[in-house]
Amino acid sequence: MADNKETSTAPPAKRGRGRPRKDSEFASLSKELLGQKALEIAGSEGYGALTMHRLASEFGVTPRALYNYVADREEVINLAMQQFLAISPNVEFDCAHWKDSVRDAYSATRSAYRAFPRASQLSMDEKIHVMPGPRRTELMERVLKFYVEIGLTLKQAVGMVRALERDVLGFVLHVDYFYDxxxxxxxxxxxxxxxxxxxxxxxxxxxxxxxxxxxxxxxxSDELFDEVIELRILAVERLLQINGEN
Structure with missing residues (x-):
């Protein structure tokens, strides 16, 4: 009897519906991993492809299992946006060499958008409320500060920030997406x-x-993108000239 007790195994513990087993490879799921995978899907195929069923299938779990980590699909999309902004460039601006800084900002932003070309189409694909976290505010403030410190007015700086997003996103979607x-x-x-x-x-x-x-x-595509950058540098030079004349 003693030998039987030592070799017997207890029956597996019951678990809730949809929950990954504690001893399974899926126990390592986390919000960060869900956000990363969500960004990969949305960034490549668009937010329409980002469903709870699709996300669950990527991890080999049921959709119910995801609700142990997120409240709903809206939270998943928020996580994806936060992941996207986390890889956005943190350029070290140098006002003494502002042209190089503009080039660096454009190139770094292009690299981030190019990795996930459709991640920025949220406003086109979705009508849900998204809170991307403080990262975007921090990035925008740094770029605005740079343009103001090299001599642009705040209004002009805002225009250049908008131009940066339009130029890069438009190029990535219209040119890079097809070149790649x-x-x-x-x-x-x-x-x-x-x-x-x-x-x-x-x-x-x-x-x-x-x-x-x-x-x-x-x-x-790199040569075409260089043209975009140089045209913007010419625009900044002209604005600085106008400001110096006034």
Whole structure:
């Protein structure tokens, strides 16, 4: 009898519906992990693809298991946004070399957006209330302070901050998104104002400059992005000139 007691095992403890077992590999789930995975899904496929069922399937658990960590889908989206802002650049601005700082801010922001190109489309995909945490306020304040300290008015600084977001997000969605997924040998639809295929398809449309532009060398997405940055630097230079004249 004593030997039987030593070798016998107790029956497994019962657990609540949908809860991951304590001894399972899913016991390591956390809000941080859910936020990371949610960002991966939304950043690549859009927020419409971010459902509780999809998120649960990524971890191999039931949707009910997720509610041990989050209250609802809205909290999941908030977590995704917080994760996205956490990787946003914290550029060290140098007013003495402001052009380099502008370039750094644009390049770092592009890298973050490019990693999760559809993460910033929340306002287009969702109508829920999102509280992304203090990170965005901190980032915006640093950029505004930089532009004001190099000589822009606050209104002009606000305009440049808006331009930074529009320029980078628009470029990532319109150019990088397709460049990064471009099949080798596919037509280049971005280096020239009008692709050759379109000009050939509508020969009745007079477009001498667009035709001549086809002779210009093709550009990589990095070269196209450099153009965006340099145009913004020229805009800042002009604003500083105007401010100095007044």
């Amino acid at each position: 997924r471009r099949v080798p040998g596919a037509p280049d639809f971005f280096s020239h104002p009008v692709p050759k295929e379109w000009l050939d398809f509508y020969p009745e449309v007079p477009a001498p400059y667009a035709q001549q532009a086809l002779g210009l060398p093709e550009q990589t």
